[in-house]
Structure formats: structure tokens, C-alpha cells
Amino acid sequence: MLDYIRLDWDLPILPQLLNGFKSAAILFHPFIQMPYGWGKSKRENPYQHIYPGNEEMFKLGEPISWKEVMSKSNLKSYKELFRALQYLTGAPSDEYKKLASYFKSNRDFYYPEEDRTSLFILNGLVKILCSKGTNTLYFSEPIYGMNGSFEAQDKSPLEIGNLSSNDLIITDENMDFAFMSIYDSFTTLLLAKEINIENTIKSVNLEALTCDKETSLSCFL
Numbered sequence: 001m002l003d004y005i006r007l008d009w010d011l012p013i014l015p016q017l018l019n020g021f022k023s024a025a026i027l028f029h030p031f032i033q034m035p036y037g038w039g040k041s042k043r044e045n046p047y048q049h050i051y052p053g054n055e056e057m058f059k060l061g062e063p064i065s066w067k068e069v070m071s072k073s074n075l076k077s078y079k080e081l082f083r084a085l086q087y088l089t090g091a092p093s094d095e096y097k098k099l100a101s102y103f104k105s106n107r108d109f110y111y112p113e114e115d116r117t118s119l120f121i122l123n124g125l126v127k128i129l130c131s132k133g134t135n136t137l138y139f140s141e142p143i144y145g146m147n148g149s150f151e152a153q154d155k156s157p158l159e160i161g162n163l164s165s166n167d168l169i170i171t172d173e174n175m176d177f178a179f180m181s182i183y184d185s186f187t188t189l190l191l192a193k194e195i196n197i198e199n200t201i202k203s204v205n206l207e208a209l210t211c212d213k214e215t216s217l218s219c220f221l
Contacts, residue, residue: 002171002178004142009217013189019175023197025208026215027179027188028078029112030063030120038108051110054119058158063120064109065207073102078209082220085111085186112186116165117179121188122157124204125179128190129172131200136173139163149173182217189217 007016013024034052038060042050052061066081075081075098084095103109112118117125129137130152140147141164150160160170164181171178177200178191190208192200201208209215 002138002169002175003140003147004167004169005180006142007189007217012214012216013211014213014215017191020193021178021191022195023192024211024215025190025197025201026211026217027121027125027190027201028066028207028209029114029118029186029188030065030207031069031112032057032110032120033062033064033106034108034110035060036108040107054158054161058119061110061120063118067207069099069102073098075099079220082186086221114186115183116161116168116181117188119157119161121206122160124206125170125188125190126152126157126160127204128200129170129177129179132172132174132176134172134174137170138173139168139170141166141168143167185217 002019005016005018007013014022017024032052034057038052039050066078070076070078070081073081073084075084075095080095081099083093084099087093087096103111126137135152136149137152138147138149143164143166146164167181167183169178169180176193180189180191182189190197190201190206194200198210201210
């Protein structure tokens with residue numbers, strides 16, 4: 001069992017890791033494209049703010065990468081896009097204005113899931129955790145003190161996503177890998193005992209920034 005790891009946002013991530021983890025990567029939660037007209041069919045008035053529920057999102061939505069959004073909104077880096085997302089409910093910035101303009105012209109386009117791991121990357125993460133032959137996964141949720149285990153083949157991404165709407169860490173039984181949601185963020189942190197994590201990430205087609213010795217959770221701010 002691995003308890004949720006509280007990381008200092010302003011300090012490098014790698015020195016803060018315990019339990020023999022040697023590498024980490026910041027995974028970007030995809031944006032969500034819902035079918036044309038979905039939002040209009042759900043709104044009771046034109047000004048109502050709506051967001052897809054888990055089941056609708058997973059069954060009807062299409063994940064859109066950060067790279068594609070950057071190319072369409074004239075944002076030049078992950079840092080610029082992350083800063084734009086941070087201002088969705090705050091004071092406007094130049095980055096936010098570019099992203100907001102793109103959103104306004106795409107009514108059925110939605111920002112990534114925040115606070116918890118995106119449903120769209122859970123299949124890839126589970127494949128990584130099970131890549132060394134294990135099928136039993138362990139989870140820890142610190143807000144309500146919940147923890148337990150499950151067989152990976154028995155749970156869908158929706159069921160795994162519903163384990164917690166708050167902070168959550170999931171690891172394989174040998175703790176070769178783990179992933180944890182990051183509060184107030186559109187990212188998930190992947191941890192590994194192996195030093196070279198890039199090939200593992202590429203094998204399941206996840207969009208990520210591999211952490212070097214200076215990378216912190218605040219590196220995009």
C-alpha cells in the first residue's frame with residue numbers, strides 16, 4: 001500500500017519521491033470535444049454553464065491533445081496553454097484570451113478534467129501499471145482516508161475514475177509504477193522506479209513532460 005504523496009509545488013519533484021521511485025512525468029489531461037449540438041441540447045438558457053458528466057464524456061466525447069489545441073489557438077508552448085487554463089475562472093491574460101477565443105468558436109469543446117485523473121488516460125495508465133505482470137492495483141485517497149485494492153481487469157475507466165473525485169494515488173502491487181492526481185491542476189503525475197520513463201509513456205501514447213532534476217509542479221506558472 002502506498003499513501004498519497006504530498007508534494008511541495010515549488011520544489012523539484014524527483015528529490016521528493018519516496019519508495020524507490022527514480023523518475024516521473026507530468027501527464028496532460030486531454031481537452032474534450034463533444035458531438036455537434038450537444039451543449040445546445042443540454043442548456044436551459046444560452047448563458048448556462050454546463051460540463052459533460054463522466055459517462056457522457058467517456059461514451060460521446062473525443063480526447064483532443066494539448067498540441068492540437070496549441071496549434072489551433074496560436075499558443076506556442078505547454079506553459080502558455082497551462083497559464084491560459086489557470087485563468088479560465090480568474091483574471092484574463094494574453095494566453096487566456098487566445099484560448100477563450102477558440103472556445104467561443106467551438107461551443108461543444110471543453111477544457112480538461114481538473115483535480116482528478118482524466119478518464120481518457122486511465123486505460124494507458126492501467127496498462128503501464130500492469131506491464132510487469134501484475135493485475136492487482138492498490139489505491140489511496142487521503143481526504144476521506146479511503147484505501148483498498150482491485151483487479152485491473154475487473155474495472156472500467158469509469159469505475160476507476162469514480163473511486164474518488166479528490167486526491168488519489170494508484171500503484172501496482174510491487175510499486176514499480178504509480179500515478180497520482182494533482183489538486184487544482186489539469187495534470188496527473190506518473191512515477192516509476194525505472195530511470196528511462198519516456199519509452200513507457202510513448203508505448204501507450206500519453207502526452208507528457210518528463211521531469212528532470214529541476215522540474216517542479218509549478219514549472220508552468
